[in-house]
Amino acid sequence: MKKIIEFSRAFLVCVVISVVLIVAGLIGYVLKGGFNLGVDFQAGLIQEIQFAPPALRLTYTGAGNASISFDRNALYIVISGAGVEGKTYPFPYAAYTTLGSMAAALSGVSGIGVNAAASADVPTALFVQSAAGNPQLGAEPFVVHYLPPNSAQVSIEHVRDSLSPLGEVSVQVLGQPEDRRFMIRMQDSELNGEVPAEKIITALETNAALNVGVDGVAVTSSSYVGSRFSKALSNQAGVLMALTLLLILIYASIRFKPQYAIGAVLAIAHDALIMVAFITWTRMEFNTTTIAAILTILGYSINDTIVIFDRVRETRRLYPGDSFVHVLNRSISETLGRTIITTLTTMLAVVSLYIFTTGSMKDFALALLVGMASGVYSTIFIACGFVNFWDSAEKKNEKKRRAVKGIVADSAAAL
Numbered sequence: 001m002k003k004i005i006e007f008s009r010a011f012l013v014c015v016v017i018s019v020v021l022i023v024a025g026l027i028g029y030v031l032k033g034g035f036n037l038g039v040d041f042q043a044g045l046i047q048e049i050q051f052a053p054p055a056l057r058l059t060y061t062g063a064g065n066a067s068i069s070f071d072r073n074a075l076y077i078v079i080s081g082a083g084v085e086g087k088t089y090p091f092p093y094a095a096y097t098t099l100g101s102m103a104a105a106l107s108g109v110s111g112i113g114v115n116a117a118a119s120a121d122v123p124t125a126l127f128v129q130s131a132a133g134n135p136q137l138g139a140e141p142f143v144v145h146y147l148p149p150n151s152a153q154v155s156i157e158h159v160r161d162s163l164s165p166l167g168e169v170s171v172q173v174l175g176q177p178e179d180r181r182f183m184i185r186m187q188d189s190e191l192n193g194e195v196p197a198e199k200i201i202t203a204l205e206t207n208a209a210l211n212v213g214v215d216g217v218a219v220t221s222s223s224y225v226g227s228r229f230s231k232a233l234s235n236q237a238g239v240l241m242a243l244t245l246l247l248i249l250i251y252a253s254i255r256f257k258p259q260y261a262i263g264a265v266l267a268i269a270h271d272a273l274i275m276v277a278f279i280t281w282t283r284m285e286f287n288t289t290t291i292a293a294i295l296t297i298l299g300y301s302i303n304d305t306i307v308i309f310d311r312v313r314e315t316r317r318l319y320p321g322d323s324f325v326h327v328l329n330r331s332i333s334e335t336l337g338r339t340i341i342t343t344l345t346t347m348l349a350v351v352s353l354y355i356f357t358t359g360s361m362k363d364f365a366l367a368l369l370v371g372m373a374s375g376v377y378s379t380i381f382i383a384c385g386f387v388n389f390w391d392s393a394e395k396k397n398e399k400k401r402r403a404v405k406g407i408v409a410d411s412a413a414a415l
């Protein structure tokens with residue numbers, strides 16, 4: 001016979017521990033001024049940059065207007081305007097495989113001036129799509145950047161130090177370290193009515209620690225998020241969490257008794273609040289990736305809870321003479337092996353994500369690790385503890401009702 005562990009002895013102690021952790025999280029939330037909001041929930045300037053040296057500098061002195069655009073496979077020059085015949089000149093990277101051949105082809109377009117800033121044998125496949133500057137070519141050179149293979153990694157601390165004179169600036173790594181890509185965010189309160197994109201680039205290019213030089217930074221994306229949009233996104237996140245809890249409550253109520261449904265919702269609410277405490281005190285960036293992690297944890301936790309509750313229902317039918325607390329202990333003990341195996345195997349994958357990734361994905365993995373541990377804990381000690389409390393309260397109320405009926409019956413007999 002499998003050993004039955006008396007989990008019920010720790011129900012009250014675990015509730016006290018959970019309350020302390022949740023209260024500490026709420027206190028931290030107030031003291032630290034809320035979450036460390038990511039770029040998704042703040043109004044301001046969002047700029048994605050890549051440290052990439054210049055490959056070509058292009059100018060235009062011909063009639064009409066000339067614009068430049070990129071995609072993954074080609075570079076395009078578009079000539080348009082009054083007095084000229086509109087025409088698009090495509091320059092596929094497959095046809096012009098080196099910087100030298102691309103420069104020669106571009107020089108063939110009337111009015112285009114080309115100044116090579118890198119070696120002629122640089123592959124055009126290394127060109128970086130840039131959103132910086134004016135897409136209209138003119139007397140001011142437009143810079144086409146490229147990313148050399150085996151480029152030295154850029155320290156995020158150096159990037160932050162470069163931008164610190166501009167005010168409070170958030171910096172986040174994008175992709176792999178060798179990509180040298182970063183997302184830079186300035187809050188609306190720091191902009192003072194300006195959009196200092198050029199100041200950001202100048203601060204990065206002039207920092208000696210970064211050693212990128214003039215035109216060594218490519219802006220791959222630049223956008224401004226208004227306060228109305230960021231507020232709407234925050235509200236939608238709250239509605240999403242509340243709707244998740246409601247749907248789980250309805251599902252558990254249909255499948256089990258109301259006390260089981262309430263216990264399941266309390267468990268996942270506990271997990272969400274534990275995550276709030278963890279994110280608040282570690283100052284992990286709160287963004288859409290964090291919300292995805294929390295929702296993943298809630299789904300993982302409710303699955304574990306449903307498995308144990310289903311075993312409790314089956315055990316009550318098999319052992320109708322056992323006390324409910326013994327049924328709980330038996331059910332948790334019987335499913336403990338399954339819980340440990342599924343949790344550890346999932347954690348192995350998440351640990352790999354944490355070790356071999358960076359940026360928001362690393363935070364996502366860390367949040368999952370904390371959440372999965374909290375999910376197992378809450379299923380056993382919070383959800384089951386509440387159901388046990390409900391059953392004990394019902395038995396006490398039943399004894400009181402019987403006692404009252406007995407007193408009434410005795411009084412009636414005496415009369």
